Amino acid sequence: MKYLSAILLLTICNVGQAQTTVLKTDTTLGIPQLSFDTNGELKITASVTSSQSDFDFLLGKWKMHNRRLNKRLEDCKDWTEFDSSDENFKILGGKGDMDTYSTTEMPGQEGKLFEGVTLRLFNPKSRLWSLYWVASNVGVLDPPVVGSFENGIGHFFAKDTFKGKNIIVMFRWDARDKNRPVWSQAFSPDNGKTWEWNWYNVSERIK
Numbered sequence: 793m794k795y796l797s798a799i800l801l802l803t804i805c806n807v808g809q810a811q812t813t814v815l816k817t818d819t820t821l822g823i824p825q826l827s828f829d830t831n832g833e834l835k836i837t838a839s840v841t842s843s844q845s846d847f848d849f850l851l852g853k854w855k856m857h858n859r860r861l862n863k864r865l866e867d868c869k870d871w872t873e874f875d876s877s878d879e880n881f882k883i884l885g886g887k888g889d890m891d892t893y894s895t896t897e898m899p900g901q902e903g904k905l906f907e908g909v910t911l912r913l914f915n916p917k918s919r920l921w922s923l924y925w926v927a928s929n930v931g932v933l934d935p936p937v938v939g940s941f942e943n944g945i946g947h948f949f950a951k952d953t954f955k956g957k958n959i960i961v962m963f964r965w966d967a968r969d970k971n972r973p974v975w976s977q978a979f980s981p982d983n984g985k986t987w988e989w990n991w992y993n994v995s996e997r998i999k
Contacts, residue, residue: 826984838919842940849970944968
């Protein structure tokens with residue numbers, strides 16, 4: 793019995809360690825260099841492998857573990873972890889998908905239902921994905937982050953504002969393990985010279 797208890801404890805510790813590791817920035821992954829046109833708008837080109845099936849791995853129901861920075865662009869070092877769920881389905885004959893994110897553990901809104909909807913659209917001409925997000929506590933679509941996947945990693949960018957300051961928003965999808973995809977978000981206050989990661993989540997499919 794003592795031997796069995798030791799094995800169970802070791803297993804639990806290893807699972808916890810793996811989850812902690814996955815909810816940090818993978819420093820082996822580079823961030824694409826940003827470029828801008830003469831009007832200061834982002835110039836984004838699709839990867840050669842970009843396709844409308846890139847988000848197929850998200851279809852279905854998921855449980856998610858989140859790690860969220862408490863304050864953004866304030867040199868904050870404190871994070872909050874919480875759980876959520878998500879359900880994804882295809883639309884527009886496969887040229888898009890939608891999902892609903894829900895939790896009652898959102899920092900600052902604990903005990904209240906928080907929902908978010910993501911709409912993802914694939915442009916067959918540019919072969920770029922546009923990802924739109926709207927949160928239930930705001931009710932307004934954020935500017936879409938635009939980009940594509942390459943080698944199982946997707947990077948998506950948008951110009952936006954945060955507390956009155958111009959920023960670049962980046963979403964990263966790490967879908968190299970499609971049974972345990974990782975999403976993360978970062979802000980840049982200096983047009984991509986530096987980035988602050990502020991939110992991660994890892995998903996596990998509900999069978």
